[in-house]
Amino acid sequence: MxxxxxxxxxxxxxxxxxLHLGECVRLAFAEQGFEVEDNFVEKFHGNNFSAFVTEYYPNLDVDSFKKSVTLHETQKNNGxxxxxxxxxxxxxxxxxxxxxxxxxxxxxxxxxxxxxxxxxxxxxxxxxxxxxxxxxxxxxxxxxxxxxxxxxxxxxxxxxxxxxxxxxxxxxxxxxxxxxxxxxxxxxxxxxxxxxxxxxxxxxxxxxxxxxxxxxxxxxxx
Structure with a gap:
């Protein structure tokens, strides 16, 4: 070896x-009063949360958003x-x-x-x-x-x-x-x-x- x-x-x-990442992202956005376009999750996947999200939504509370996505992922059991x-x-x-x-x-x-x-x-x-x-x-x-x-x-x-x-x-x-x-x-x-x-x-x-x-x-x- x-x-x-x-x-x-x-x-x-x-x-x-x-499998549930898109749904978790949408839920996190909704909690802050944002709606996202249909293909946003596809563009979002594989990119850095902070850099990518603030580019599209500069007024978003990024730390709160990240915690919300993590919470939803845990609840959805993205195993x-x-x-x-x-x-x-x-x-x-x-x-x-x-x-x-x-x-x-x-x-x-x-x-x-x-x-x-x-x-x-x-x-x-x-x-x-x-x-x-x-x-x-x-x-x-x-x-x-x-x-x-x-x-x-x-x-x-x-x-x-x-x-x-x-x-x-x-x-x-x-x-x-x-x-x-x-x-x-x-x-x-x-x-x-x-x-x-x-x-x-x-x-x-x-x-x-x-x-x-x-x-x-x-x-x-x-």
Whole structure:
């Protein structure tokens, strides 16, 4: 087995279901007296809460909005995808340093990690609160995360698994060749065609992040 794999993994849409995210966002807006256009949630998904929302709604109380979305997500039980907990337990016994890398804010992510009881699996949790105040984009923030390990002389091979074309560009622009993408959103709903049409090579698309185990450690299937 390799000495170490440093695996950066996205949260929403990769480890956790976002089936109810749109509804939670609309409820949070409504509580502050705002109505949102039909395609807003699609544009909202995958972006930093604070930066994206204030661009469209500069008068919004962002902190209150984020807390409201988190509360609604907890009530709607936007849970982990089936099999994710078993996967994390498996990875804990392999030479993997696991980093959660997400454009969501720390408030919503940390509370959901605690609710699911999985915070301890991650070496580092990097949220938008850590890099947007520094003026960094998703691309720049991934560079910052890679630097975290390099500065500590942690030797390993970098891998990444996400669920969007933005993730693909971030990883590619930072030289992470071992990058894979989750296609199945929930049930039979898949984003495979969307990913391919946006430029993600088909051979990098997987259905579940647990497939990464044998991709990273092919010797385990012997």
């Amino acid at each position: 390799p000495k170490d794999i440093i695996l950066l993994v996205d949260f929403d849409g990769t480890l956790a279901c976002t 982990l995808y089936e099999g994710v907990l078993d996967m994390l337990l498996c990875w804990k016994n392999l030479p993997i340093r696991l980093c959660l890398f997400t454009a969501r804010d720390e408030c919503s992510v940390e509370s959901r990690l605690d609710n699911h009881g999985i915070r301890h699996f991650f070496d580092v949790v990097c949220t938008s609160d850590h890099y947007y105040p520094l003026g960094k984009s998703d691309v720049g923030s991934m560079e910052m995360m890679l630097g975290y390990y390099r500065e500590r002389n942690i030797d390993g091979t970098f891998w990444y698994v996400g669920d969007s074309y933005i993730d693909f560009l971030s990883a590619k622009n930072n030289g992470i060749g071992n990058t894979f993408f989750r296609a199945v959103v929930h049930g039979d709903v898949t984003r495979r065609d969307e990913l391919i049409n946006s430029g993600v090579p088909e051979e990098l698309i997987i259905n579940h992040p647990s497939e990464m185990t044998l991709i990273m450690f092919p010797e385990l299937q012997r």
